[in-house]
Amino acid sequence: MNPPKLFTPLTIKNVTLANRIVIAPMCQYSAQDGWFNDWHFANYSKYALGKPGAVILEATAVEAIGRITHGCLGIWDDARADAIKPVVDFMKAQGAVPGIQLGHAGRKGSIQRPWHGNAALDETDAARGELPWEVIGPSPVPAGEGWLVPREMSHADIARVIGLVADAAGRADRIGMELVELHAAHGYLAQQFLSPLSNKRTDNYGGSLENRMRFLLEMVEAVRPVWPDGKPLFVRISSVDGFEGGWEIADSVVLARELKALDVDVIDCSSGGNAAAGATASSGQRGPGFQVPYAEQIKREAGIMTMAVGLILDGEQAEEILQNGRADLIAIAREAIHDPFWPRHQAQKMGVDLDFAHWPEQYGWWLDRRAQGLRQLAKAGA
Numbered sequence: 597m598n599p600p601k602l603f604t605p606l607t608i609k610n611v612t613l614a615n616r617i618v619i620a621p622m623c624q625y626s627a628q629d630g631w632f633n634d635w636h637f638a639n640y641s642k643y644a645l646g647k648p649g650a651v652i653l654e655a656t657a658v659e660a661i662g663r664i665t666h667g668c669l670g671i672w673d674d675a676r677a678d679a680i681k682p683v684v685d686f687m688k689a690q691g692a693v694p695g696i697q698l699g700h701a702g703r704k705g706s707i708q709r710p711w712h713g714n715a716a717l718d719e720t721d722a723a724r725g726e727l728p729w730e731v732i733g734p735s736p737v738p739a740g741e742g743w744l745v746p747r748e749m750s751h752a753d754i755a756r757v758i759g760l761v762a763d764a765a766g767r768a769d770r771i772g773m774e775l776v777e778l779h780a781a782h783g784y785l786a787q788q789f790l791s792p793l794s795n796k797r798t799d800n801y802g803g804s805l806e807n808r809m810r811f812l813l814e815m816v817e818a819v820r821p822v823w824p825d826g827k828p829l830f831v832r833i834s835s836v837d838g839f840e841g842g843w844e845i846a847d848s849v850v851l852a853r854e855l856k857a858l859d860v861d862v863i864d865c866s867s868g869g870n871a872a873a874g875a876t877a878s879s880g881q882r883g884p885g886f887q888v889p890y891a892e893q894i895k896r897e898a899g900i901m902t903m904a905v906g907l908i909l910d911g912e913q914a915e916e917i918l919q920n921g922r923a924d925l926i927a928i929a930r931e932a933i934h935d936p937f938w939p940r941h942q943a944q945k946m947g948v949d950l951d952f953a954h955w956p957e958q959y960g961w962w963l964d965r966r967a968q969g970l971r972q973l974a975k976a977g978a
């Protein structure tokens with residue numbers, strides 16, 4: 597019998613993921629001044645021990661004002677990048693491809709950590725020493741009521757931010773990252789340019805679809821020469837805004853074709869977020885695999901690899917998506933928080949790795965004996 601596709605490797609450019617499971621980027625809101633710390637090391641190492649194909653570090657800001665909150669990670673200088681390197685080495689030692697999501701929050705910056713309210717910074721935050729900062733965006737349109745009005749970006753700002761993303765990709769390469777994902781989803785800066793809801797510009801970065809895509813496409817053009825040809829480049833998009841008059845799936849297909857032409861390897865198909873409510877697409881009432889149809893349509897119509905994400909709960913569900921050619925990779929977020937060994941546990945449920953050979957050897961040897969012991973106990977009791 598063939599092994600489940602979920603547990604077959606996938607080679608993208610010169611990088612091979614041992615299986616099709618990717619731990620999706622998840623902000624930890626736990627950095628101080630953008631610095632990677634022990635919490636981040638423990639958190640990402642824990643995911644690597646579960647042996648997914650890849651682990652993508654959270655949205656990491658290319659400049660301080662590009663952070664979402666005061667707790668967001670930054671990679672805007674060499675020292676901050678170097679602080680991330682130990683976990684890159686650890687992930688590789690565990691056989692997980694290390695990746696990082698590069699982001700800029702734009703008008704959705706300067707907000708509270710989720711557990712402080714997820715809204716614009718206020719006097720309670722100021723009392724904690726967390727002052728608001730000036731946010732930027734394509735147009736002076738706030739993300740929602742009570743949110744900061746962004747300063748409209750000049751052409752110099754646009755060129756500067758694009759340059760910062762390329763610099764960040766260069767740093768990611770230098771510290772050994774093997775996968776970069778550009779964050780163009782969830783209402784952050786790149787999506788603010790894409791969506792007519794947030795982009796009201798009348799210059800060549802606004803108006804037509806072609807103009808609204810320009811910022812992201814120029815970003816990719818700046819990143820590709822810096823990020824090695826042999827290393828995969830992913831772009832996460834919000835496949836739809838989910839609001840009347842917003843970004844639609846047909847726009848995503850056009851964008852994906854353009855990104856493919858610029859040597860992007862995978863479109864990570866999320867949705868929503870281009871409004872104040874909820875920093876990620878995970879809020880609200882959604883059913884299992886609710887975003888899979890986006891990954892499927894973009895894959896089929898743009899002829900590019902896609903990653904499905906959003907309420908993918910078990911291996912059987914993931915396998916159906918892969919077997920039916922609806923996506924090439926499966927990303928999980930909250931399931932991984934709940935069970936960092938999700939890849940290993942799903943493998944066993946699907947009849948793979950029954951002797952724990954793919955677990956870290958420090959664990960596998962014991963778990964195999966534990967399982968044998970439990971079987972004997974069960975037999976004796978029967």
Ligand SMILES: Cc1cc2nc3c(=O)[nH]c(=O)nc-3n(C[C@H](O)[C@H](O)[C@H](O)COP(=O)(O)O)c2cc1C
Pocket residue numbers: 620621622623624654655697779781782832866876877878905906907908927928929930931
């Ligand atoms: C704690 C947390 C932090 C997140 N941070 C990010 C992020 O940094 N970048 C991003 O693109 N999505 C982020 N997301 C969204 C997830 O990557 C994922 O798309 C979403 O949770 C849906 O997948 P799930 O149903 O498997 O959780 C975050 C989600 C959670 C739960």
